[in-house]
Amino acid sequence: MRSVRRFVLAVAIGLGCVIGGGVFALASTGLAKEIQFVARDLEDQQAVWLPREIVLQQSTDFAEPLIFRFDNPTARTHVFEAPGLLESVEENGVQITRPVRVTIAPGENEQIAVDRNRITSDVSTDKNRTVTYRFYCPLHRADDDGGGTIAVRP
């Protein structure tokens, strides 16, 4: 019974995101494509990142740098993890890439530059099909939660 209620809640949140997602999640400043993620606490100590579904078009959305912004308005620390995605950072004056795993303290914001080359390479390797990456908070992820998705169309 409990897991059913949780599922219904997740679906309700998911629907809200799909409707609202296009409005607030994707913004182009002309200098960068930005996606805003917001941490949301659920019942049973779990948490998710909203919106749950992001769709990117490689042919148009990858002309500018791709920035992910994270907002954690909750009272707990959350982590944004997205296996397969890399972020681009400068370390000791050298540009390097590393797996996306960002820790955001309560009430804090963070942002990263996503490595577009890696995604472009994934899409072409997969015979120019849509490539999907998952994301979640590894600290508060439900067992039955597959995470949110970032789909990149060729």
Ligand SMILES: [Cu+2]
């Ligand atoms: Cu968390």
